[in-house]
Amino acid sequence: MTEKYIYNFNEGKKEMKELLGGKGANLAEMTKISLPVPPGFTLTTESCNRFLKEDKLIWSSLKEEIKHHLIKLEQMTEKKFSDVENPLLLSVRSGAAQSMPGMMDTILNLGLNDQSVIGLSKITANGRFAYDSYRRFIQMFSDVVMEIPKTYFESELEKVKKANNIDSDQDINEKMFKEIIRKYKKIYLQETGETFPQNPMKQLLLAIKAVFLSWNNPRAIFYRRMHNISDLNGTAVNIQSMVFGNRGNSSGTGVTFTRNPGNGDHYLFGEFLLNAQGEDVVAGVRTPSDISELKKLMPAVYQQLKLAAKKLEHHYADMQDIEFTIENNKLFLLQTRNGKRTAHAAITIAMDLYHEGKITKEDALLRIDPQQLEQLLHQSFDEVALIQAKKLAEGLAASPGAASGRIYFTNEAIEAAYEKGVKTILVRHETSPEDISGMVKSEGILTTRGGMTSHAAVVARGMGKCCIAGCSDLKINEDKKEANFNGVILHEGDIISLDGTTGTVYIGDIEKRTPSSSKEYKELMNWIDEMKTMAVRANADTPEDAKQALEFGAEGIGLVRTEHMFFKENRISSVRRMILSASAEERAKALNEILPMQKIDFYQIYHAMGVFPVTIRLLDPPLHEFMPIKKEDIRHLSKTMALSEGELNGRINELHEVNPMLGHRGVRLGIAYPEISRMQVRAIMEAAIEYKSDTKLEIQPEIMIPLVSDVKEFIYIKAEIEDEIKKIFSEQDTIIPYHIGTMIEVPRAALTADKIADEADFFSFGTNDLTQMGYGFSRDDAGGFISEYIDKNIFEKSPFDTIDQEGIGQLVKTAIQKGRKVKPTIKMGVCGEHGGDPTSINFFQKMNLEYISCSPFRVPIARLAAAQAAIKNR
The missing domain is CATH 3.50.30.10 (Phosphohistidine domain)
Incomplete structure (x- = not known):
């Protein structure tokens, strides 16, 4: 049986968008529900896929299938494709399974040539319209198919207008259009070495090929990457009989939304142009009129459009973006799709549709793109x-x-x-x-x-x-x-x-x-909290960050990076003295200066978070990051340490490492200098005790040991921590609960997680370092080549943006399984940047993690993504 690559509009339905593309499926659906759609047919996305894989040629059986459907279209329209007296003219448009507005190419008025333009002029009794359509076709075909810059044609158009003292395209007459066409064909000949094609079938096959090829043009690739669109076959091609909005003031074209895409208000929102073709509206060559004006000019057409819009929104249960053309006071619908909208509008529309009984609460949440919420936070x-x-x-x-x-x-x-x-x-x-x-x-x-x-x-x-x-x-x-x-x-x-x-x-x-939250936004967030099963925490290093995170709905702090507290001007000098100390006594003196600073920070963070959990990571980065670089800073430090600049530079040089990210940092630092870990733990616990005394609220600090690769490392530092905590409890005559856990960020730790879980109270996956070490990529330098990987289709997206489920994700999965086998109740979460990425969050939901953590401004995004993941994975 021969494979079917083409469907008439009356053969498809909206559920076939993977095969017919969104545009083709919706044209079929509108035809099915008896809306006024010009007839046509769709070449499937599978035909594009085969074309791109097979030498980029249109194979013979597909040509025959195209001809067969053209005959059917001729019968439906009572016009002939190659006829010079009553020509069937076509629009050729792309249409992927996911909407990509403006990213790929369109050709209108296809089928016109030097002879059929005369026939079109006679049958419509409108020569100006006929020759305007022909010049548009030449320009579009030249641009899309032959890649001749459209500026060449626009320049000639402007010259003719200037020579005739005309400002608007509307004032160009038939004679001028004929002169423009002559110049356009001359440009075509100069640029291609061939005369403009007169055979309509040749025009059509070249146009189909161009639309297929536009799937991989730079802007389409960029758009798909930006919107995380992948796993699509390619674009469908929609071939539709032309209707003309440029036949005079009883004709026009426009775009309307069933609701306002800016704020979600429920009324017909759009624009139209009289005596124009569809591209004029979206290209912005003329400033259009508000759709409400159509009610005055063509009340019957406006009423028909309003009823069609209502029918479509009800049918799709979503706000629709509708493209229409009016030809001699007759309305035609050329496209409908779920309309693009702002975050504010997305929330309002989803809420309204739920309250109108058209969708469920779950549907409403799934309608909102988590990334869009950023718009509301700026x-x-x-x-x-x-x-x-x-x-x-x-x-x-x-x-x-x-x-x-x-x-x-x-x-x-x-x-x-x-x-x-x-x-x-x-x-x-x-x-x-x-x-x-x-x-x-x-x-x-x-x-x-x-x-x-x-x-x-x-x-x-x-x-x-x-x-x-x-x-x-x-x-x-x-x-x-x-x-x-x-x-x-x-x-x-x-x-x-x-x-x-x-x-x-x-x-x-x-x-x-900073913006304030709307009533609808607050209601949405309540719905989110009803649906999600993972808690959303924030990565916060200061009391200010913690307060901001709490305002955005964070349920605790998943990562306090204590080193970020050290870079303030009044602290960095003490930290440098601590690092560069030549003896334990010198180091102890510097640590005693740092202790009260850290204690104040932790107390204020506890105070900001109330009873929510706070996970504090012990000092992690390479020590060289704290070292002075400027001469004046080195000079100042040498005086405070009573060292010559030469001696100080010598100590700084001793800290130099060939690969510091894999060097003396994290748990290794605590093993070499346990007094640093003890100081930090004392600040953490004393602040917690003081907080309980002041507020009568009990917080349970979660102390996280970073960069563990072997359970023996964890055991050593845990013993130092617990010994220090016993001293604190004895001194304070107070006992409060606490937890000691680790970051799983080294591949070996993931693979030996069962042994570590035997000792740890919790795991937090540091997916940034886990990705870095798993791939062998430096996350600080990968930006220089990751884009090449994406451009050359090695990666769909950076593994630092969205977790690599096949590789790094399997390390996470292994650690979870091994850890829970030993200790079923062990708490597990994520504190890497992937905790704010919706695709990664969906993966973490499948892994049944207790929480995710991300930067404060990504908390609302993560909350919505977590709710959506819970709905999808029920």
Whole structure:
């Protein structure tokens, strides 16, 4: 039996998106529920996969299948694909299983040639429309299929407009379009050495090939990487009979959302253009009208659109993003998909759909992308500072938030500034998919053209970037690298601020403030706590970090890195003297200076966390990290230690290690200098006793020994710790509970976890070092080559960002199994950076860990991810 690679729209359904792509599956579904969809067919993602694997050629049986479906389409439309009198024209669009807006390529009006354009002109009695469609097709085909820069064509278009004293494309007449087409074909000939193809079948096969190839274009790869999209076959190709929004003022095109994607409010939100094709709206070449205007101009069409939107949202039980075209007062739907939305809107919509009885509470939680919550945790402008700020211009509030940075006009300039650590604002007439990396690396985006559904707006909202679009008060001169805001001239590198919530542009950097949580956000977090089974702690090194973590809902501290407490100016000198001491007596003196400092820190952290658990790691990093580098610091230290600079430099040099990350650090430091561990434990326990005395609350300190590779190391330090604790209890005449555990961060520790568990009260997986040692990668240097691994498909993502489940994950699994076999009740958690990564959290849920720990600002993300993992793994 011959394999089926093509499905008509009336053969598919929404559940087939892995095969038909999201766009194709939804076109089939809309056809199935009797909505007005222009007929067509879809080449499956499997056909793309085979194409990419087999020499990038369209094989003969697929060509025959395409021809067969074209005949069916001709019968349905009563038009002929290669007819010069009544031509069937096509749109050719990509459509992956997961939505990737604007990342791949589209071709409209395919099938036009020098003869059929005459037939189209006659049958529609509209020559201007026919030749406008032909010039659009030539430009799209040249750009997408032949990779001729579209700027070549835009330049010729502008020359014709200038020669005829015209500002708008709407004022170009049929004669001018014919002249533009002649120039376009000349560009095509110059760039390719061939005349523009006149055979519609040749046009179609080349277009299909181009869409298949666009699956691996740089911007599509970048988008998939940024959104963690993997394991897809490729893109489907949707071939659909054209309907025309550019046939005059009784025609138009637009995009509408069933709810506001910025805040989630329930009303029809969108834009449209009269006498335009769909690309005009998203490309931002004209600033569109609000969808509410359509109600005045075409009330019957508006009502039909409103009913279709309601039907689609009910059918999909989610907010929909709908693309439509009106041809001679007749509505056609070209696409529907679950709409991209801000974090605030995502929460509001999920809550509303639950309260409307359309989805369950579990569904509502699964609808929200954990990474999006970061949008709610970032700053907005200080209200007082905003009143005093100087306004430059107004535009459309395309994506909410606050951003300040230096203005740059090109993608390349943004990337260069980003490499230098400069905060930037991308300023453009409009953005295109080629700008995706610059958009990611900027703080915000400002465009002179386009609306709420332009490329800039849609992509910015998806990324949580502040964006202002359609700022007509701004004039850009890219040659001079100038931005003219109503007569105020700013140059590349000058600073502006964007308020994406109001659409206002300001001069200079404006003070910002921390956002407050909405009622919906608080309700969401209550739901999360009902659903999740893993506790979420925070990695916090200061009382301020601990308070912030608590505000975000942390249920304890999974990691206090005590070394981070030592870098304050009033402490570092004592720490350096302790490290460089030549005798135990000198070291003891320095440790006595450090003890009260550490004790205060621990007391304040306990106070911030109340009764929540606090895990404190003993000193871990290589000692050279504390050493002075600047001459004045060395000179100051030599005086306080009564040493010559030569003697001091000699001691510093003795600390030098060839590979310090594998050197004298962690537990090894405690074995060499047990008095350091004893001092830290005394500070931990005395602070806990004092806290209990002051508050009547009992905290149980969790003392964590780092970098253990052998149970004998753990036993040695544990004995030193317990001996010191006995002394403290005797001195204080008080006993409080405590736990001694270890970080599992060395592969050998994972493999011998049964022996360690026999002695330890808890395990905390330090997945940063476990990844570093498991791979043999330096996490400080891996950034220089990991990107090459990802670009060359060796890795899908960095193992330092998302845990490698096949390798490092198996070390974690082994340690868990071995540890629980010996001690079934042993507490286990994660304190590496993977504790804030949703994909890793799902893995840790499967391992039945008690808690995860991450940086304070990732706590809400981790909480939602933990709830989603619990729902998925029930």
